[in-house]
Structure formats: C-alpha cells, structure tokens
Amino acid sequence: MDLASLETPVPVVDLDVVEANLKRMQAYCDQHGLALRPHIKTHKIPALAQRQVELGAQGITCQKLGEAEVMVDAGLTDIFISYPLMGEAKAKRLAALAPRAKMRVAIDNPIALATAASAAKQSGAEIGVVIEFDSGAARTGVTSVDAMLELAEAVRATAGLRLDGLMTYPLSAASADFLAVALPQLEARGMAAPVLTGGGTPNAFHAHETAPINELRVGTYIYNDRMMVAAGHAGWADCALHLHVTVISRPTEDRAVIDGGSKSFAADIMPAGVQEGYGYFPDYPEARLERLSEEHGMVDLSACARKPALGERLRVVPNHVCPVSNLHDRIALVRGGEFQGFVEVAARGRTV
Amino acid sequence: MDLASLETPVPVVDLDVVEANLKRMQAYCDQHGLALRPHIKTHKIPALAQRQVELGAQGITCQKLGEAEVMVDAGLTDIFISYPLMGEAKAKRLAALAPRAKMRVAIDNPIALATAASAAKQSGAEIGVVIEFDSGAARTGVTSVDAMLELAEAVRATAGLRLDGLMTYPLSAASADFLAVALPQLEARGMAAPVLTGGGTPNAFHAHETAPINELRVGTYIYNDRMMVAAGHAGWADCALHLHVTVISRPTEDRAVIDGGSKSFAADIMPAGVQEGYGYFPDYPEARLERLSEEHGMVDLSACARKPALGERLRVVPNHVCPVSNLHDRIALVRGGEFQGFVEVAARGRTV
CATH class of the missing domain: 3.20.20.10 (Alanine racemase)
Known part of the structure; x- marks a missing residue:
C-alpha cells in the first residue's frame, strides 16, 4: 500500500522530520x-x-x-x-x-x-x-x-x-x-x-x-505546526505532521471543500493578529482554510493562481498539532518518502 | 457506583431528557x-x-x-x-x-x-x-x-x-x-x-x-447545547449532556480551574454577538468558562456571589455538543437521577 492510496482524511507523520526535530532539541538541551x-x-x-x-x-x-x-x-x-x-x-x-x-x-x-x-x-x-x-x-x-x-x-x-x-x-x-x-x-x-x-x-x-x-x-x-512557524520556532520543512485530505467539492471557481473539518483539524485558532484560518497548504500557499464544520473544510482559492481540482489530494499543516493527535485513532508513518504503516495513538482521549 | 464517584471529566447524558427531546421532535414531524x-x-x-x-x-x-x-x-x-x-x-x-x-x-x-x-x-x-x-x-x-x-x-x-x-x-x-x-x-x-x-x-x-x-x-x-439555547430551540432543562468536571485549582479569589479543556469541550466558540466563553454552569450561572487549554478550563468567578470550592464537582453545558461526543470513548448514562452505566460512543472518530 502506498501513501496515495490511504483514505482521507489521514494524519501522516514524516519520521525523518521527527528525528531531526528530536535531535535538534536534545542538542540544544545538551549544549x-x-x-x-x-x-x-x-x-x-x-x-x-x-x-x-x-x-x-x-x-x-x-x-x-x-x-x-x-x-x-x-x-x-x-x-x-x-x-x-x-x-x-x-x-x-x-x-x-x-x-x-x-x-x-x-x-x-x-x-x-x-x-x-x-x-x-x-x-x-x-x-x-x-x-x-x-x-x-x-x-x-x-x-x-x-x-x-x-x-x-x-x-x-x-x-x-x-x-x-x-x-x-x-x-x-x-x-x-x-x-x-x-x-x-x-x-x-x-x-x-x-x-x-x-x-x-x-x-x-x-x-x-x-x-x-x-x-x-x-x-x-x-511535530511542529502553523503556530510554531508563526512563533519563529520552526519552518514549514520542520512540520512533521500533515493532514492528507481530498477535495470533495468545487462548487464555485474560488471555493474548494475538503473532507476534513473540526473533527480532523480541531477548531483551534491562531493567536490574534497572526494569520487567520485553520491550516496551511504547502502545495497551495495562497489557499486559505477559512471555515470548518465538523467534516467539511471550506477553502478560499481566490488568491491562488493555480487551483486544486475536484478529487485532488492536498496536504495541510494544522494550526495546533496536539489536539489533532487527540482526534485520530492512528497515524500513518512515512520514512524516506515511503509509507511504513500505521501506529496507534495509544494515549488518545486519556482525559481522566 | 454512583454518579458522584465517577472520575472527571466525564460526559453524562440524562436519558429522561433525551427521551423528551426525541418525542418532541417526532411529534413535531408527525404533526x-x-x-x-x-x-x-x-x-x-x-x-x-x-x-x-x-x-x-x-x-x-x-x-x-x-x-x-x-x-x-x-x-x-x-x-x-x-x-x-x-x-x-x-x-x-x-x-x-x-x-x-x-x-x-x-x-x-x-x-x-x-x-x-x-x-x-x-x-x-x-x-x-x-x-x-x-x-x-x-x-x-x-x-x-x-x-x-x-x-x-x-x-x-x-x-x-x-x-x-x-x-x-x-x-x-x-x-x-x-x-x-x-x-x-x-x-x-x-x-x-x-x-x-x-x-x-x-x-x-x-x-x-x-x-x-x-x-x-x-x-x-x-442532547441540545448552549448554541441551541441561544438559538431559542431549547431551554437549559432540555440539555441532556453535561460535562462533569472538578475544580482542580483556585489560584485567586476570582479564578477556578477545572479539569476539562479543549480535549473535553472542543474549542467551538459561540456565534459572534452571542455570549462568550466555552460553556454554561447551571449551578453557577454567572461563572464564565473564559479560556481553554487542552486539559485546563479557566473559569472567571468575578460575577459570582457564591463561588465553587477547590475540589468541588461542577456540571457544564458545552457550547456545541456534537464535537464533545467525538472526544470521549464513552458516556455515562443517567435515568431517574440514577447512574445506569457507561455506553461506548461507537462511531466516535469515524472521519473516513
């Protein structure tokens, strides 16, 4: 099974990026x-x-x-x-x-x-x-x-x-x-x-x-996330977790709807005065995930020169990655660009 | 086991209120x-x-x-x-x-x-x-x-x-x-x-x-929720699901912290122009759940004549109840005021 055949929405974690993030912080602490x-x-x-x-x-x-x-x-x-x-x-x-x-x-x-x-x-x-x-x-x-x-x-x-x-x-x-x-x-x-x-x-x-x-x-x-990039802690290449989603509707020229909403992304908003929206599309940086309902994400494409097609798969960096982990029973792992299988988010939902 | 001995945070659903809500809507449709x-x-x-x-x-x-x-x-x-x-x-x-x-x-x-x-x-x-x-x-x-x-x-x-x-x-x-x-x-x-x-x-x-x-x-x-009450669809007595939480900190006279945050309540906010905050306390109507982090809920008590004590259990009606169901593996059921046991939220997390 390859990554492109996984059903969406699915959180995908790049273990190479994870490893680099872990080593960078450990080196800082050691220093x-x-x-x-x-x-x-x-x-x-x-x-x-x-x-x-x-x-x-x-x-x-x-x-x-x-x-x-x-x-x-x-x-x-x-x-x-x-x-x-x-x-x-x-x-x-x-x-x-x-x-x-x-x-x-x-x-x-x-x-x-x-x-x-x-x-x-x-x-x-x-x-x-x-x-x-x-x-x-x-x-x-x-x-x-x-x-x-x-x-x-x-x-x-x-x-x-x-x-x-x-x-x-x-x-x-x-x-x-x-x-x-x-x-x-x-x-x-x-x-x-x-x-x-x-x-x-x-x-x-x-x-x-x-x-x-x-x-x-x-x-x-x-993992890092959009908030950590906004805070200057990380760059987009340091974001290890992406939600992979599919464009399930293109009702107008400037609107795409993706198959993940607040049940996939959580509803955490960026700090006031920073960017709006609920995520960042590395392959469509001008696209704006402007609204979420539980299972729909509404994407404003009006600023995009190139626009995603109906049925296209997109990657999204969430605003805040911690509650995303808490919404998914398992995540897909990638290493060297290859799908490695799923791992259970074993401590998900342990609120008590 | 009685309700007061359940560890918090725990969603509690009153089946008598559920039954009334279901019958009211069915009667409306029949009519x-x-x-x-x-x-x-x-x-x-x-x-x-x-x-x-x-x-x-x-x-x-x-x-x-x-x-x-x-x-x-x-x-x-x-x-x-x-x-x-x-x-x-x-x-x-x-x-x-x-x-x-x-x-x-x-x-x-x-x-x-x-x-x-x-x-x-x-x-x-x-x-x-x-x-x-x-x-x-x-x-x-x-x-x-x-x-x-x-x-x-x-x-x-x-x-x-x-x-x-x-x-x-x-x-x-x-x-x-x-x-x-x-x-x-x-x-x-x-x-x-x-x-x-x-x-x-x-x-x-x-x-x-x-x-x-x-x-x-x-x-x-x-279930109804704070949004449905604000919309005029329901009253507080029609809200079937309450989050039961515990006051885990009372750092100042006017602040209580409860043991549920966005991982228990979700981060859905009320429509603009309606009330602020993340939930309603039926037993402390003037208390305001003003901020959430993942596991903490910060409650402003400045408007309360009577204030909850450290360790006290509180009931909260969430803003939007649907994502709350999606955050909990199981809910506690009550009928006639008595704890009936837990039921699994079997379709929780089924985003795919």
Whole structure:
C-alpha cells in the first residue's frame, strides 16, 4: 500500500522530520546543560516517547494520569505528571504506578498534596513533588512566593513525599522574577529545589537566557505546526505532521471543500493578529482554510493562481498539532518518502 | 457506583431528557407530515439511533461512511449519507453496505456520482441519490438550478442509481427559492424529486413554514447545547449532556480551574454577538468558562456571589455538543437521577 492510496482524511507523520526535530532539541538541551523531559501530549505514542528517551531525554512529561498509565504500561520508567491530581480515585491509580516507575507530580494546592501523600502511603514508594507557580498563563499555579513556601513546608512535613522543586509554564521573564525571590527563601528555610522545570516549545531555544531552570518540558517540537512557524520556532520543512485530505467539492471557481473539518483539524485558532484560518497548504500557499464544520473544510482559492481540482489530494499543516493527535485513532508513518504503516495513538482521549 | 464517584471529566447524558427531546421532535414531524431522519453525528451511539427509529424516525443520517458502517453493523437498515463519497475505496465500502441496508447518498459533483454508480454496480443493489444544493452555507452543494439539472440527468442516465430528490442545509428562505425554480424544471424534464430533505436543529420547529420539504434531518436536538439555547430551540432543562468536571485549582479569589479543556469541550466558540466563553454552569450561572487549554478550563468567578470550592464537582453545558461526543470513548448514562452505566460512543472518530 502506498501513501496515495490511504483514505482521507489521514494524519501522516514524516519520521525523518521527527528525528531531526528530536535531535535538534536534545542538542540544544545538551549544549546548555538542561535536562530534557518531553511532553507526550503532542504525540501520545509510546514508541515516540521511547525514541525521545533513547536520544537523551531524562524522562517524559504527561498531563493526565491516564496518559501516564499508557506510558508506564509501554515501559517508560521516569514520569512527571505536570497537573494537579485530586482525590482518592486518583491517589489509588498513582499508587499503582509508583512501584513501576519513578513518579513526580505537580501540585498547587493542599488537596493535590494530600492526594500525592495518599498515593505514597498506599504504594510505599516515595513520590516526588514540584510546586507549580504562575508565570503569566493565569492557569494553575500559586500566585505568590508565600503560597509556594507554605506548600513546600507542608510537603517537607509529609511522609512519603520528596520536595523536588518548582515548575513554571510558560517559561518567561516572570519565571525568572519569581525564582529570584523564591530560591533564597527556600534555602533560608533549609529546603532545596533541585528541579527547576520550565516549559513551552515556542520560546524553547531561548530557555537558557530566560530563567535559571535546569529542566525543559516541550511537546509540540516533535511535530511542529502553523503556530510554531508563526512563533519563529520552526519552518514549514520542520512540520512533521500533515493532514492528507481530498477535495470533495468545487462548487464555485474560488471555493474548494475538503473532507476534513473540526473533527480532523480541531477548531483551534491562531493567536490574534497572526494569520487567520485553520491550516496551511504547502502545495497551495495562497489557499486559505477559512471555515470548518465538523467534516467539511471550506477553502478560499481566490488568491491562488493555480487551483486544486475536484478529487485532488492536498496536504495541510494544522494550526495546533496536539489536539489533532487527540482526534485520530492512528497515524500513518512515512520514512524516506515511503509509507511504513500505521501506529496507534495509544494515549488518545486519556482525559481522566 | 454512583454518579458522584465517577472520575472527571466525564460526559453524562440524562436519558429522561433525551427521551423528551426525541418525542418532541417526532411529534413535531408527525404533526406537519415530515419524515424524520435524525443525524447520528451528535450522539454516534447505535442504541440511541435505534431508539430514534423506534419512536418513528424513518431512518438515520450519517455524515461519513465509517459512521454508516458502525450503524449498519448495529442493525440499522435505512441510511442516508449526507456527504459526497469520492473514489474507488469509498465505492467498494458503499457496495458492501448496499445489500445490508437501504442506502442513499448525497452528491454535488460527477466524481461522487461515479462513486455511487460504481458501488451500485459492484453490489447489484440500487442506490438512492439526492442532489445537494447550496442554501446559504457556502459549503458543499451545487449553486445553480442548471448544475442541479445536469447532475439529475446524469443520475437518470446511470444504471443502478435512483434519483430520490434534493437536499439542502441549512433549511432557509433560500431553500424555498431554489425549490420554487427547481421542482417545475425537474418535472418539465420528466423527473421527480420524491424526497426533499432539509436539515438543522436551530430552526427545526419552523421547518414546515420555511420551505416545502418532506424530510427533516436534525442531530443536535437529542442532547441540545448552549448554541441551541441561544438559538431559542431549547431551554437549559432540555440539555441532556453535561460535562462533569472538578475544580482542580483556585489560584485567586476570582479564578477556578477545572479539569476539562479543549480535549473535553472542543474549542467551538459561540456565534459572534452571542455570549462568550466555552460553556454554561447551571449551578453557577454567572461563572464564565473564559479560556481553554487542552486539559485546563479557566473559569472567571468575578460575577459570582457564591463561588465553587477547590475540589468541588461542577456540571457544564458545552457550547456545541456534537464535537464533545467525538472526544470521549464513552458516556455515562443517567435515568431517574440514577447512574445506569457507561455506553461506548461507537462511531466516535469515524472521519473516513
């Protein structure tokens, strides 16, 4: 079977581009003395996580416990869950993983702390904890050094937990400001923060000059996407995942409709002030994927000198590749331009 | 196991509300002499499709061939695929279904016609064809009566195909205008269009006064969502699907973070000029789900007199429920307020 005979829409990943992306990030981290801990939310595929570790990553990052379960089952042994786990059901599942892999979790509140403590007690294995602080995302994370110190003291006072350090996302000037105040205060209280972990692909190659972290969490760099090109992190040739689609309708001279919509591309839009639309057509750069319904993508061809024909197959770079992985049960793999088969997106849909 | 012990995020469907929604739409169609052909894209669950048929639906509508395969495997026998199928791989799959169920497909171009013809030839079973015309969506669909007539003549001239009629989405004043010109011209050429099929939940209860159709395709009405409430089709009590989530962080007085983001809610936004945000909290109507990342939902509580606590479980009505079904492998069912178990979303992810 060759690539052109695969039914569309189908996500196709070029393993040569993946390999180059992985090696570039590992080399950057090696150069600057950063531990690399890739976020598997982008690919959700154990074999790719294993390749990241083979190339030098210290371990992996998962967002949800269900993702970590898939990765531990596949043999990954050093896992950071960068997300507050809350409640006894989660504690029980974390306890089941702790004897099988080195587990670290992020917390920003007392219930998440109690959950990690319960897991440590049930498993008998020590669990590492990092405290998340807000550095501009206005998402999770404590918003003051005092709140961080209070949690750090509580971790120190809790049997089975090990204070590993601090976590920030995104890595920003605010990360540096927080650490400048926080680290001396931790030290003054006799606590250390050996792990200072920061994340985000868009500015990853500036991590060493942004804040004094020693671990980098990045996900999107493995595939890249239209947002990463817009952010200056990657070029189109560094985009490893393309949606292959078919033109299923050409109702007017200037409109093509493709057989992928929000169920294939997700509905993520570009940051305000950047380009509009839902994807980039490398073979028709002037085509604009202007609207999506669930299974239709409406393409404005008015700026195209050459226009795709009815039935033609097109390649599209999505805006944001991580939710695309989450929409497809499997992806097609290519190496050296040749179709290699499908791989299951094993941690797809693990929201719990 | 009771509902409160299910791990979040989890989609929960109230079967009592489903039943009322199904009966209301069936009664409307019965009253106005419309055949009801529900679109299964909203629920993607065979048992719910079967219930729709038991209550009087003539058959079902699927968007993709893969959805139709799931439904035929589950015993559904009258299927309309409201989407152009293109190419030999699709023809072969359609041919495999044709002896097992009454199959009808929509076309708007010659390749889709040839695909249906090939399927009919391979299967030996006649396949019904409706021609889609554009009534304002600027999506698929021929844009002129002449283009429709040309396709209709081609269908008539093709062995194995049966011209069933015309299809429009959304059902609008433009649908009526097109039909007023198209139907006499078909008749003048000795062709009939026994099936006039229109779709869309938001204005479904006005179908009888919008255009002279005789078949209604609606999907969202089974669950309803924030968009259907905004459109005036439903009230909050008619919303059958809620995402149950947990407050996993309370970093500031006015911000809660929930454990569902775009991987649980999808990123569909409300139509311009309506409300902002990504969902509605029935128990905290002033809370605003203002931002989503993949696994986090950021909730602005500044307008709330009473605010949810860390660890509290919340119910959310999503903006658009159809892509929510597509993000979850299974949903929890409730009847009479009691948890009934899970059901697999069997046609989830069937984009091909």
